[in-house]
Amino acid sequence: MFRILIVTTDNEPGVLDRVASTFRRRGFNIHSLTVSPTLDPAVSRMTLVTDLNAKSPRSAKAFLERLLNVHSVVDLAETDSLVRDVALVRVAAGTEQRPGLFQLAQIFHAEILDVSPDSVVLSVCASPERIEAMLESLRPYGLLELGRSGAVAMPRSSSLASAPVTGETIEDAVSF
């Protein structure tokens, strides 16, 4: 199951390394990650999508909050949230396939960025689920190349309050 964490940090060298290292040493995979400055250029914002499986998202959040450079961590699973992802996709399409393809693009509000004799590049900004749905619809044409930005997200309400501590634990602690 994917979890989305919004991590705000100091905007200085090495912060990404510290955040990534927190996940690496515990064997958590980072599915996608976007970083950019916030309204305050001294502060960066990361949207981090992670596949936490049985590992506790609570502990991932707590380990991140321990870093000096981290200002706050919000787990979007705890709130209603807005998520957007940008995808560029190159689809195999000759002259005959284009009308159908363009129709699909319209349905998904995708932009046609480039047309070559045998392929078309579409771009779309949508929720990850909608992008998956579009890719499924395009698959019969032949998907040639895919580039995605990774999720950018924020809670629907403006409150970034963090939730109280609960007793989730690391499952199957390894002993030796």
Next chain:
Amino acid sequence: MEQTGATILWQCLEREGVEVVFGYPGGAILPAYHAMEKSSVRHVLARHEQGAAHMADGYARASGRVGVVLATSGPGATNLVTGLATAMMDSVPLVAITGQVSSTLLGSDAFQEVDVTGVTLPITKHNYLVQRPEQLAPAIREAFALAKSGRPGPVLVDITKDAQMASCELDWEGAVPTRHLRHLPPEVPQTELDKALAMIGASHRPLILAGHGVTLSGAGPALRAFAEQARIPVAATLLGLGSFPADHPLFLGFMGMHGSPWTNLAIQEADLILAFGMRFDDRVTGDPKTFAPHATKIHVEIDRAEVGKIIAVDLALQGDLRNVLERLLPDLRPLPSEDWLAQLEELKAHHGPQDDEAWPPLPVSNGLGPIEVLRIMQQESPDAIWVTDVGQHQMWQAQVMRHTLPRTLITSGGLGTMGFALPAAIGAKLARPDAEVWVVAGDGGIQMNSQEFMTLRQEGIKLNVAVINNGTLGMVRQWQTLFYDDNRAASDMLNPDFVLLAQAYGLKATRATTLEAALEAVRAARSSPEPMLIEFVVDPEACVYPIIPSGARLQDMMHEPNLLNPAPGRA
């Protein structure tokens, strides 16, 4: 007035109250060493940077102040790694300062260049790469603030050679640190304290587990008042030993893998666990799924990441332990714990006499009994600071010795770093020059940093070294015996003549092979103004009992097979 970065570095250290640094010079840190002569800070020259790091660690553990270690770039810095990891695991406040190649050469694989901030990232609370002299004061001030605030730990400041040589104004006031403040937990709300008081009030079989956090937050007196007021017995983790007086009637004992049987059984019987400044290490819990199965659990801990990490708790109070205990005290009522305390006394009595004198010597196959040796040292030096290495002697020491004061047992608990004791003891002695300091190490561990005998001599430090020599890596051999078909792969060691070795470094030294000689040697070492090493030749077959096999339940401890009075059949 403009000054070089190197001069600013020493001024910052002085203003932070640093009196001694432990270090080893080299190319990239030479500007700092050049500027040292203008400083009032004492420099202790180690013989290896790992030794210097452990010295700073021992200094910090013995004094509660921040330990400082200085090393050059590349190999000098990588030699600090074990020391930093040791301090990180045991929450020891340390500031490590390393030289780095000039900023223009960073990333070019220059001579003695290592990505030190990268290497030490997971074993420091935070680290800094300083490339301009203006960055020095903010980095040093924040490093000290961070090292000692919240859950303490090591912080590294890597300073390029050109930042040490270039000049700027020192702006001390402008460098006041603030970022660490956002990580300090807010005061625990009264409603949470009330919940804790209600849970405590409902308990009939309460038990306090005291960890390193008791000492780190200076909560010893508050803990004692708490236990006495509510009549709750206290068990200690390895690093919690000394935080509650071992001779107190409410002190139960050492807990965990080699803890006393009654302490571990009490945990399994308790209906309330008060975990104070401890982190449920696997050496303490055994199988976490069966740990304290009947207990409601309250965890008082400053590091939120430790809450619920291993053991789910019913109530977590995230904050400074001393503050929490002092706020709980006014409303804490005595518990009806008489039956429980009587039950624990009975349990203790069932496991043999509590008085050391009443114990018959354990049977030995060859040489001295290691436990008897430790009893002699305890009896002769009840008030010493004991700095132990890692392995069997460390566990016997924790079992046998009665630690009545905080900061009198200094040992590498979390990382289990062999070679820790000798350098850490040098740091401890410099922190507490009035105290009697003993190193207790095995024959394996003492060889891991024996070069620091020379540091003792050069610095004119008086401490005593007990080498518990069983000619084998005892704990490894014990595990091989118990869990690996007694296959003694690579655990037996050919040792140097420890007496000659110590004498080569200018120490007094003697070897003891009988209890009479052991007693005489301990007395000689105590009365000698010179540092002295005693090699105790002990039984190579002795094992540390009881032992809870890794991952087993606390009640499944294995007992000394030769004991006449084994564990009651409760498992």
